Amino acid sequence: MKVLKFGGTSVGSSKNINNVINILVDYSKTDSIACVVSAVGGITDKLLLAGKQAQNKDDAFLETFNAIKNRHFDIIKELNPENNKAILEFVENKLESLKSLLEGIFLINELSPKTSDKLVSFGELLSSFIIAETMKNRSFSADVKNSQDIIVTNSNFTKAEVDYTVTNTNIREYFKSANQKITILPGFISKSKLGEITTLGRGGSDFTAAIIAAALHVDQLEIWTDVSGMFTTNPKLVKQAYPIDKISYQEAMELSHFGAKVLYPPTVQPVLSLEIPIHIKNTLEPDAIGTIISNKETKSNSPVKGISNISNIALLTLEGTGMVGIPGFSKRLFETLSQEKINVIMITQASSEHSICLGIENKEAETAKTAIDTAFENEIALGKIEPIIIETGLSIIALVGDKMKNHQGISGKMFSTLGKNNINIRAIAQGASEKNITAVINEKDVKKALNTLHEQFFESKTKQINVFITGVGNVGERLVEQIKQQKKYLKDNLKIKLRVVGLSNSRHMIFNEDGIDLKSWKDQLAQGEKATLQGFFENTKSLNLRNSIFVDVTANKNVADLYAQYLKESIGIVACNKIACSSEYNNYKELKELSLKYNAPFLFETNVGAGLPVIDTLSNLIASGDKVNSIQAVLSGSLNFVFNNFNDKTKFYDVVKQAGAEGYTEPDPRIDLSGVDVARKILILARESGVKMNLEDIENTSFLSEAGLKSDTVDDFYETLIADEAHYQSLYASAKANNCQLKYVAKFDNGKASVSLQEIPEGHPFYNLEGSDNIVMFYTERYAKQPMIIKGAGAGAEVTASGLFADIIRLGND
């Protein structure tokens, strides 16, 4: 004899029922079968909805009823195109009783637990009947047996307790004389000793099958569902979850207790002592191996077997200095809850016994509060304890594994992983057997928590990084292209899964939680929603993905002003925008502090020297204990380009224009030519060296003509370049006469910084600087005589994009 159970999805359509029938027929070639079925998928919920509507005097119950009716009729006709009259007639009759019941509820305005059980029992009664009759129609040796005739319970409606002595005898008696090869039984439903209809609790069909398997001492219980086994975590919330091939009864019980819906928690009970293994299989993929739940030793080395979650949790906190002295306090507390039939999912108690926290279902929170406040009325009045505090909107997440107790540091790893991702933990508990560690967190963080924990404990080799890019002009576009090209390399070689989740230019923005398909990002962006900076932030925040990074590829102050908001959500910042780091010192400082506080990186390597590793090198020097004495640098690719191309045969105006055309200057060339851009860069280097400094503190000797300095618009400025050609030629002539090259030099020395155009003599490291190259010389305590020199292309879209890219990857290597 074999016992199989098929869940709601497995019997949710004619196609799936045909799959079920094939499996049953195949199995019945070698054995007789007891097959427990759920209601057609979603029907139990619909029945309860119709009941609620009727109770609320809402006519819509009739629509819900019709939907239930049509769903069954469609399935019957699809399964039995001919010869369906008898089945339809029977079902029609049943549905008439259902309708009368709903009308009754409507009339009296009341839906008691007892009536609710009667109502939902129609789901399983119909599905089991339809499947058995369809099989009979197809001439298989099959029949239906109503579980209500054999499973006997107490009258604890909606979650009745089984009387095993009577039930086991009934089951054995029935199967002793059953003649058909295949018996179809409705799951979930039962009857009390008084003959009232009861149910075994939501999801209870699994339990029905386990009761039958245990009564008949079969070799194995098979639970057929819509996923290929018990997964490492909820596969609906974590894409990377995968089926566990073998798991112990205890682990399966813990996982299901903490929310792994694939198995109804009490299911293990009846089969455990008889050591009947439970095999979880997928009706939609019958060849997948599935999960075996048994006592057999599993080979897995991983101490953590799975992670599960329960939503809609309320946390009750009972606090008070007087608690210590109250005799039998816990006993009274739990008795009170038990009288109200409230299920306590987790408990934590501070060792000082000053407070106790209970995790229960949201819907029971008010009842629990009233009951407990009443039970401890006197103590509350005397001020020994506080009235109970309820917090809702919470979830429980649990790490489960038999071997966790033998491993140190698992809870540390769990909590630091959550902490790093800014997931606030409201309460923590660890079962005495150390088979689970549970945490209560905000509902909104569940997906992120499960994904990060899963990554930590099951995919330790890969790290997902979620990137949100604002500004896809020249540099931004190169960055997206570089990411597209390197994706596979990063995954294969660095185990980094880099995904661009948000993209925006000044007009449009797009988001895709699974990662934007970079093959067509431009087309998608062109059709994206209207972009706003705040909207981009809100979307990024509400996606709440782990390892999120906001990449600022603009030169916009309004974007820089939002960094603090991002950091406060633990979203890292990678920016080539210099405005934030060169803004008021206090703002720069605050961003740095937020980055530390919220564990969100704030990286801006490209602020100085584009892709050259200037800031990273400087931070490494400082971090390793070195001290910067002075910095000398040529930091403007644009000014270098200008002075490398300007001579007595060219015109200053033409050279500046050309620099603009080739993308070496900012759209407003005054930012470069006035020295402001270089001043910002040396300011950032000074600050990163540990000096408190502002832009005004930097001495800026401009080489521009007076008219150039005063010009109001870009056009006016260009006019002055033409008019003042002689001024610029004189700068060149002087340098030439002194056998020097003109370079725009930034200096930081002894706490002071300056920027100015200088005549550089031959032999100086700056003399031969070509094109748009940058050079930085760090004189430090360790590099006192020979400076550390960093030199190379310091401008251009490709190198700037690669600098941004390097900052992003730095997070992956954390």
Ligand code: ADP
């Ligand atoms: P059935 O109707 O077959 O009884 P259920 O809906 O009760 O199926 O249970 C299967 C569902 O459980 C899956 O579709 C999945 O969404 C959910 N689930 C939650 N946690 C897990 C887990 N750890 N492993 C597998 N499934 C899980």
Ligand code: ASP
């Ligand atoms: N149909 C019931 C429910 O939806 C029982 C089950 O499917 O296991 O809860």
Ligand code: MG
């Ligand atoms: Mg189920």
